[in-house]
Each structure stands twice: as structure tokens, then as C-alpha cells.
Amino acid sequence: NAGVTQTPKFRVLKTGQSMTLLCAQDMNHEYMYWYRQDPGMGLRLIHYSVGEGTTAKGEVPDGYNVSRLKKQNFLLGLESAAPSQTSVYFCASSLRAYEQYFGPGTRLTVT
Amino acid sequence: KNQVEQSPQSLIILEGKNCTLQCNYTVSPFSNLRWYKQDTGRGPVSLTIMTFSENTKSNGRYTATLDADTKQSSLHITASQLSDSASYICVVSAEGNAGNMLTFGGGTRLMVKP
Numbered sequence: 001n002a003g004v005t006q007t008p009k010f011r012v013l014k015t016g017q018s019m020t021l022l023c024a025q026d027m028n029h030e031y032m033y034w035y036r037q038d039p040g041m042g043l044r045l046i047h048y049s050v051g052e053g054t055t056a057k058g059e060v061p062d063g064y065n066v067s068r069l070k071k072q073n074f075l076l077g078l079e080s081a082a083p084s085q086t087s088v089y090f091c092a093s094s095l096r097a098y099e100q101y102f103g104p105g106t107r108l109t110v111t
Numbered sequence: 112k113n114q115v116e117q118s119p120q121s122l123i124i125l126e127g128k129n130c131t132l133q134c135n136y137t138v139s140p141f142s143n144l145r146w147y148k149q150d151t152g153r154g155p156v157s158l159t160i161m162t163f164s165e166n167t168k169s170n171g172r173y174t175a176t177l178d179a180d181t182k183q184s185s186l187h188i189t190a191s192q193l194s195d196s197a198s199y200i201c202v203v204s205a206e207g208n209a210g211n212m213l214t215f216g217g218g219t220r221l222m223v224k225p
Binding site: 004040041042043044045090092099100101102103104105 | 115120145152153154155156157160200213214215216217218
């Protein structure tokens with residue numbers, strides 16, 4: 001039982017490049033989330049999903065897209081990376097709106 | 112706007128000492144409050160969860176309190192250990208089944224020194 005895993009762990013992008021972050025959970029959770037964490041700020045919700053095939057915008061969705069084609073996977077895409085997207089990205093999952101289990105994070109730098 | 116404020120922002124204590132972290136919130140309608148521990152380079156891990164009717168909840172050396180009237184919570188750490196060095200995040204949940212009902216505090220960074 002691996003819990004929540006994220007790939008990659010680290011990534012450096014140049015401005016304008018695109019990439020996809022993958023989140024996988026093996027707990028059969030309905031809900032999945034993507035957050036970003038910046039120094040001195042709390043975790044901020046980017047997008048979330050309440051079930052396979054559904055997604056919704058969070059607090060800071062601009063510049064990101066997501067997909068939930070399979071229940072266990074939640075993908076976060078950056079179509080044209082900007083330096084303002086330099087951050088640590090955390091994925092989380094939960095059984096409905098209960099306790100969230102977080103992945104180890106992906107540290108992204110955009111130069 | 113829902114907000115969660117934590118204090119202090121950072122704290123240094125000696126191993127074996129106790130400390131108390133504070134969390135004030137303006138989240139409505141209130142559902143529950145969680146304290147998470149986040150080690151450097153890792154994702155947050157839940158320590159406690161408290162609902163409206165709970166005043167105190169313990170998890171080993173961690174004791175959380177909740178005053179729903181004043182909208183304040185505290186996390187007390189007893190007999191601190193070096194492994195307690197981490198960020199502690201207060202998270203308040205508003206009622207509802209949507210996935211966007213959590214408000215995160217900025218965290219308190221605790222350093223325990225030998």
C-alpha cells in the first residue's frame with residue numbers, strides 16, 4: 001500500500017515549456033486534489049476532483065489544467081510554464097470530504 | 112473570506128521543553144479543524160481532527176484544544192524531541208461535501224535544538 005505517490009520529484013523547466021505532473025493513489029479514494037505551497041503561504045488549492053471524470057477549479061487555477069480519467073490518477077498540466085509557477089506541488093486524496101492524505105511533493109522550478 | 116492565522120511563524124525550543132502553537136480562524140460554517148505535521152521535504156501528515164463539540168484531543172505527546180466560541184485552537188507539544196522539528200499546519204474545514212472547503216494556515220515552523 002503505497003498511499004499517494006507523485007512523479008516526478010523534481011523538475012526544472014524553461015519559460016514556455018509544458019509538462020504534466022502525475023499523482024496516483026491506491027486507497028480507492030473518491031476525492032483528489034492538487035495544491036501548491038509557496039514560502040510563507042499556506043497550501044493553496046489549484047484544482048480538485050470529486051470522482052472519476054470530474055474536475056473543478058480551486059483557489060488558484062489559472063495556468064493549470066487537470067484530468068481524472070482513472071479513479072486512481074489525477075494529472076496536473078502546465079501548458080506554458082511561467083516563473084510564477086515555481087513552487088512545490090502537492091497532491092492529496094481523501095475518502096469523500098474527510099481526512100486528506102498527501103503525497104511527497106514535486107519541486108518545480110521555472111527559469 | 113475564510114481565513115486561518117497561525118502564530119508564531121517560527122519557534123525555537125530546547126529538547127525536552129514544552130511549547131504551544133496557536134491557530135485563529137474565521138471559517139464559516141465550521142465543520143472541523145485539523146492539525147498537520149509537515150517534515151521538511153515531505154507532505155503534511157494528520158495529527159488530530161476536532162469537531163465542533165470536542166474541546167481536547169490527544170495524540171501521544173500532542174494535545175490539541177478547540178474553543179469554537181472564540182474560534183481558536185492550540186497545539187501543545189509535551190517533552191519535545193528533535194524529531195518534532197517540522198512545520199505544523201492548522202487546517203479548518205467548512206461544511207459541505209465539495210472538495211474546496213479547506214482553509215490552510217501558513218504554518219508554524221518549529222525547531223527543537225539539543
